[in-house]
Amino acid sequence: MPTGPKGQKRPADAIGRAVQIAQIATGEIEDVVPDDGKDPNAKALGAKGGRKRAENMTPERRKEIAQNGVAP
Structure with a gap:
């Protein structure tokens, strides 16, 4: 099943x-x-982290990371 x-x-x-x-x-x-055993507050903070990291990066660095992500 x-x-x-x-x-x-x-x-x-x-x-x-x-x-x-x-x-x-x-x-x-x-x-x-x-229950997945994770603290809901910690999950909420983790969701905010990626957005904040992207805001602090230069456009060139974001482009570099994106290109590395699609590279074979």
């Missing part, structure tokens, strides 16, 4: 998954999202 990214079980076929989604939407079953 397929598992999600966190190892949770889910239906193997599309119809079974559609039924599960309908049950969650109507409140028949509860959608349980496992």
Whole structure:
């Protein structure tokens, strides 16, 4: 049976998954999202870091990093 990214079980076929989604939407079953163990505040700060780093870089440095990213 397929598992999600966190190892949770889910239906193997599309119809079974559609039924599960309908049950969650109507409140028949509860959608349980496992805790990843990370601090939500730390996750929020991490999301801000990349944007701040890009703002502090020169356009030439950003271009260099982008070119290195697409180089084979």
